Amino acid sequence: MSPASGILLVDKPGGITSHDVVARTRRAFGTRKIGHAGTLDPMATGLLVLGIEGATRLLTYLVGLDKTYETTIRLGAATTTDDAEGETVSTAAAGALDSVTDSRIADGVARLTGRISQVPSTFSAIKVDGRRAYDLARAGEDVELKAREVTISRFAVGESRRTALADGTEVIDLDATIDCSSGTYIRALGRDLGADLGVGGHLTMLRRTRIGPFELADAHTLEALADGAPALLDPAEVASRVLGRLDVTAGEARDLRHGKKLAGQAGRLEGDLAAAVDPEGVLVGVVERRGEALKSAMNMPEVTA
Structure with missing residues (x-):
């Protein structure tokens, strides 16, 4: 089986x-x-x-799909990887965090909310000339990644804690919840917030709670x-939740699986794509508009007994 x-x-x-x-x-x-x-x-x-x-x-x-993250941003130090696994490359000068008020943090967060341009972390999986950026960075090569447009629909700051680390470095830890578009680097948000405030920043915790x-x-x-x-x-349940559901007859399912168009049926779609589900509740595939017709954009493998 x-x-x-x-x-x-x-x-x-x-x-x-x-x-x-x-x-x-x-x-x-x-x-x-x-x-x-x-x-x-x-x-x-x-x-x-x-x-x-x-x-x-x-x-x-x-x-x-868009995503939700819970994170802790540490202000007062920057690292090579923009998270706690990297080496510290800079720390805030003595007393610098005194000027980092809740109001300034709120302003910095506001500038990182909405449609923004973001340069991904150097230690990311993005390919540069066929090689992963993190491999290049670990090899000591200079890595220049292009900025990309992302959307931060929610950047909600929760609890903040001011503390001194064992080595005496003063930091501010901010808990935050972030809703964002696919392709967003949360590490880059922590880095950029710290840079905007002039004290450096990186993540100490990151947890994805929704996709x-x-x-x-x-x-x-x-x-x-x-x-x-x-x-x-179930594939039919998943595809329907993401794309919307289109119930098709056994004949229509057969035609779609064989690559045929459903002539004159484009009006049955509410969006551009939908999950086509046969009378047995099995996902046929994903259908799309082709003029006034519907056609398979993807067909699932047929289930055999």
Whole structure:
């Protein structure tokens, strides 16, 4: 029997890579056909969305979903990686944090909210001439990444704590909740807030709590994976939640699977795409408008008995 096909939500712990999570999931499900819809840094924890078997075809429609993060930004020191795993490259001068008032922090946060231009962290997975930026940076090469437009729809600062570290460095730790578009680097937000305030900044904690309609509260732990393959989210349910649902007849499902257009049916779509679901509740694929017709943009593998 072939392994089950579906979407798995995993709560990634800190200290391991997203690839490590995929490797453990492959062992749990007995298949190598597993992909993910966006990685997390080793320091980061929280929600990973994995596709198993045929459901990997859905991942392309999930990677662009907006996300929510819980984070702690430390003001008063900058690091090579813009997080706590990097080496400290600068610390705020004595007394510099005295001028970092709640009002100045609020102003800095406001400048980083909305549609902004952001330069990703040098230690990121972005490819430069075919090589990962973090590999180039670790090799001591200069890495220049281009700015990108991202949207920060919420940057809500919670508790703040002023403290002195063991070496005497004064810092301010800010807890924040951030809603953002896909492709946003939260590490860069911490770095840029610290730079804007003139004291440097980096992250000491990062946890992803939401990807589109999927919540961390529904994710499985790695311990649960070790106990056996947990139940998966049904591809039809997932695609319908993300794209909207279009119920099709058995005949229409057959035509779509064979690459035929559904002539004159474009008006049945509310958006540009939808999940086509057959009378048995099985996801046929994703359909799109082609003039006045509907056509498959992606077909799922047919399930055989």
